[in-house]
Amino acid sequence: MKHGKKYLESTKLFDNSKLFELKDGLEVCIKTAKAKFDETVEMHIRLGVDSRHADQQVRGAVVLPNGTGKKVRVLAVCKGENEDLAKEAGADYVGAEDMINKIQTQNWMEFDVLITTPDMMGMVGKLGRILGPRGLMPNPKAGTVSANIAKAIKEAKAGKIEYRLDKTNIIHCPIGKVSFGVEKLFQNADVLLNAVIKAKPEASKGQYMRSCVVSSTMGPGVKINANKTL
Numbered sequence: 283m284k285h286g287k288k289y290l291e292s293t294k295l296f297d298n299s300k301l302f303e304l305k306d307g308l309e310v311c312i313k314t315a316k317a318k319f320d321e322t323v324e325m326h327i328r329l330g331v332d333s334r335h336a337d338q339q340v341r342g343a344v345v346l347p348n349g350t351g352k353k354v355r356v357l358a359v360c361k362g363e364n365e366d367l368a369k370e371a372g373a374d375y376v377g378a379e380d381m382i383n384k385i386q387t388q389n390w391m392e393f394d395v396l397i398t399t400p401d402m403m404g405m406v407g408k409l410g411r412i413l414g415p416r417g418l419m420p421n422p423k424a425g426t427v428s429a430n431i432a433k434a435i436k437e438a439k440a441g442k443i444e445y446r447l448d449k450t451n452i453i454h455c456p457i458g459k460v461s462f463g464v465e466k467l468f469q470n471a472d473v474l475l476n477a478v479i480k481a482k483p484e485a486s487k488g489q490y491m492r493s494c495v496v497s498s499t500m501g502p503g504v505k506i507n508a509n510k511t512l
Contacts, residue, residue: 286500288316288317288500289316289500289501289502291316292314292315292316292501292502293314293502295310295313295314296310296313296314296504298502298503298504298505299505300505301505301506301507302504302505302506302507303506303507304468304471304472304475304506304507305464305468307496307504307505307506308323308464308467308468308471308496308504309464310504311323311460311467311496311497311498311501311504312460312463312464312467312498314498314501314502314504315460315498315499315500315501316500316501317498317499317500317501319499320351320459320460320461321459321460321498321499321500321501322350322351322352322456322458322459322460322498322499323456323457323458323459323460323462323467323496323497323498324454324455324456324457324496324497324498324499325453325454325455325456325457325471325474325475325494325495325496326452326453326454326494326495326496326497326503327452327453327455327475327478327491327493327494327508328450328451328452328492328493328494329447329451329452329453329478329486329490329491329492330451330486330487330488330489330490330491330492331447331451331483331485331486331490332451333447333448333449333451335485337483337484337485338483338485338486339446339447339483340445340446340447340453340478340481340482340483341421341423341424341444341445341446341447341481342423342424342444342445342446342477342481343423343424343425343426343442343443343444343445344442344443344445344473344474344477345437345440345441345442345473346441346442346443346457346458346470346473346474347441347466347469347470347473348441348458348462348466348467348469348470349440349441349458350441350443350456350457350458350459351458351459351461351462352394352456354394354395354438354439354441355374355375355392355393355394355395356372356373356374356375356393356394356395356396356397356435356438356439357373357374357375357376357377357381357393357395357396357397358371358373358375358376358377358397358398358431358435359377359378359381359382359396359397359398359399359402359405359406360376360378360398360399360402360431361378361399361401361402364399364431365377365378367431367432368397368431368432368435370432371431371432371433371435371436371439372435372436372439373397373435374393375392375393378402378405379405382405382406382408382409385409385412385413386408386409386412389412391416391418393418395418395426395438396413396418396419396420396426397420397426397427397428397431397434397435397438398420398426398427398431399427399428399429399431400427400428400429403420403427406419406420417444421444424444424446425437425438425442425444426438426444443455443456443474445474445477445478445481453478455474457470457471457474457496458470460498471496475494479491491508491509492508493505493508494506494507494508
């Protein structure tokens with residue numbers, strides 16, 4: 283894989299074989315962000331579990347104290363008084379069968395999060411083939427299926443993120459923007475790490491936190507001392 287000039291220059295600013303403490307690693311990550319736009323900082327956590335087994339799944343959601351720096355477009359699929367509650371809570375789009383039909387027939391995807399109520403899951407379930415591959419299918423564990431739709435919408439707007447294992451047993455999550463600075467990024471990262479640690483499955487054996495890396499959108503990965511987070 284070929285890298286650009288700025289990326290290669292950034293790799294010379296630190297020892298990429300070193301394990302940094304979390305706050306120090308975030309300082310390096312900010313220093314190596316050379317793009318002209320406000321880059322997103324991401325955390326990549328490799329766990330000692332096997333995602334192929336149901337009893338070793340790691341999945342959940344957490345509200346980052348400083349948000350993600352991204353404006354989140356929320357679609358609320360609900361009926362009755364929940365429609366009014368959803369609008370008051372700040373949902374960008376609200377509807378029921380009309381929204382489901384729009385997604386099915388027009389492949390409309392102008393939203394980042396779909397939040398719905400338990401009574402609507404029978405209808406929303408029809409969108410599984412469309413939403414599933416995009417990671418947009420509502421799930422109670424992620425807080426996107428909730429009887430308290432107003433609370434769920436407010437949390438999504440405030441910076442609630444979902445974490446889940448990919449096929450290689452790694453969790454990838456945004457923890458903010460470079461412009462946040464070290465302290466706010468550290469607070470967000472700490473909350474995410476603690477949530478992942480608390481979500482450790484009972485079936486997990488051996489070392490749980492295998493590795494942790496932080497990086498900006500266009501920058502190199504900075505290795506974090508994962509054992510120090512436990």
